[in-house]
Amino acid sequence: MKLYDAPWAPSPRRVRIFLAEKGIEVPREVIDLRTGAHLTDDYLRINPRGAVPALELDDGEVLCESAAICRYFDALHPDPPLFGATPLEIGRIESWTRRIEGDGYAAAVYVLRNTAPAFKDRAIPDAALTITQIPELAARGAIMWEGFTQALDRRLADREWIAGGGYSFADITALVTLDFARAAKLVPPEGLTQLARWHEAAAARPSATA
Amino acid sequence: MKLYDAPWAPSPRRVRIFLAEKGIEVPREVIDLRTGAHLTDDYLRINPRGAVPALELDDGEVLCESAAICRYFDALHPDPPLFGATPLEIGRIESWTRRIEGDGYAAAVYVLRNTAPAFKDRAIPDAALTITQIPELAARGAIMWEGFTQALDRRLADREWIAGGGYSFADITALVTLDFARAAKLVPPEGLTQLARWHEAAAARPSATA
Incomplete structure (x- = not known):
């Protein structure tokens, strides 16, 4: 599993904060938006939109959208219940x-x-x-x-x-x-x-x- | 509980389809968008945005946003799992x-x-x-x-x-x-x-x- 991350952008930060609140560690690769690394062929093969974050699973499937990545981790690690309990x-x-x-x-x-x-x-x-x-x-x-x-x-x-x-x-x-x-x-x-x-x-x- | 609904608009329809797939019946009040019923003082007291759908709970609290209303009902009635099971x-x-x-x-x-x-x-x-x-x-x-x-x-x-x-x-x-x-x-x-x-x-x- 690998999380494609970027330091400045808001959506990757949403995922990082979520993971930190949950106490989850995930291997990360930083995509440098300032040099256009998100628009290279290599990254577009991961996410054709050229957007971060993206979560690459061990079988190669890629989950995009920060809310979706957070919900995936929430289902794996329900506590604390950041999406609510009742x-x-x-x-x-x-x-x-x-x-x-x-x-x-x-x-x-x-x-x-x-x-x-x-x-x-x-x-x-x-x-x-x-x-x-x-x-x-x-x-x-x-x-x-x-x-x-x-x-x-x-x-x-x-x-x-x-x-x-x-x-x-x-x-x-x-x-x-x-x-x-x-x-x-x-x-x-x-x-x-x-x-x-x-x-x-x-x-x-x-x-x-x- | 009462669902404020409207026949033409997409967001209320999303909730109606969701409830139908779940087999859930909810009392409804139709807000006529063509006559501007969503912009009257009466409805703006329910939802100050003047948007439908809105779900009024028995204690008077109002849940807005179609996705939120669907997730509320999903938590009450998990089957079938329209937001996923794994x-x-x-x-x-x-x-x-x-x-x-x-x-x-x-x-x-x-x-x-x-x-x-x-x-x-x-x-x-x-x-x-x-x-x-x-x-x-x-x-x-x-x-x-x-x-x-x-x-x-x-x-x-x-x-x-x-x-x-x-x-x-x-x-x-x-x-x-x-x-x-x-x-x-x-x-x-x-x-x-x-x-x-x-x-x-x-x-x-x-x-x-x-």
Whole structure:
């Protein structure tokens, strides 16, 4: 088994934090995105999209998508239950994970992929497609970001962690999103004290530096 | 418990098909999207985004996001295991579900929400935000759609169902996506015989008309 990893990108970090919270060690190969190692023939044979992370299993099968890799490991190692233990926890964690991805992470991707010169003609992360940038999406991303961070701050007003129980996949997803968004120059608006408190606590966990 | 439902929209249909495959009956209230019932104060008290589906539990808590509602019911009623039974099945189903959502469903949403007059200033489904349409996203959606349908056709060349085992949440997501995309005038390119075979079989299941 081998995890194709990259130091800067948000999706590989989501998997690393998840594995660290679970106490799982996996052999890794680092793909250097700055030199375009993810777009070489060698890596495209692993994942034709040219995206990290990817998990190569011992029989050669490759699992892509960070959430899928996390769920695979969760099924192998259920404790701690980062996707929830009861039906209600499971529902809440999935609901907030989807919302964080669809509102917050998508906002940061809209801005970064549609404005940064490094992503010219690669405005979505699929090496098989030529997708030109649409700079107007940066304004849309900024509106979404403000709504997202305010909603998350309200959610955290009476909860330590986002889904309401312990630290979960929703918190991991939000931590990765907030830190990644800084690359798109998106930060939470001033005065979101609950979100700031939560971020400090999530970033202080040992897993955050995985 | 009450499921807020709508007849035309794709996300409520995903939940209905899921429940039908599980044999679960849930009391429903239909929200008429054509008359704007999802944007009334009454419904915004249930889900401030104005989106369907939403699942109201007996204590008043509301679960949003179709995938989260399905996972909640899956935890209550594990059989049949539409999210997979083994770690590898679970990983494959999640990976393909994410890909279908991110490539195919997103493509249809890009086209429809950014071109249809009905979605003026509501280019993303959040009633709390004013999001203007970006017509250029229709061209991006068309490119994504072609790549998505071709990839899915290749995937189905040696498999009855998308994830490789039995009918799963990935198939439900793809069926809903393909049927919804017709509203955006997106159909699979000619000659994708595996995808056509799969669609015929998925659409023939009793759950497809739920």
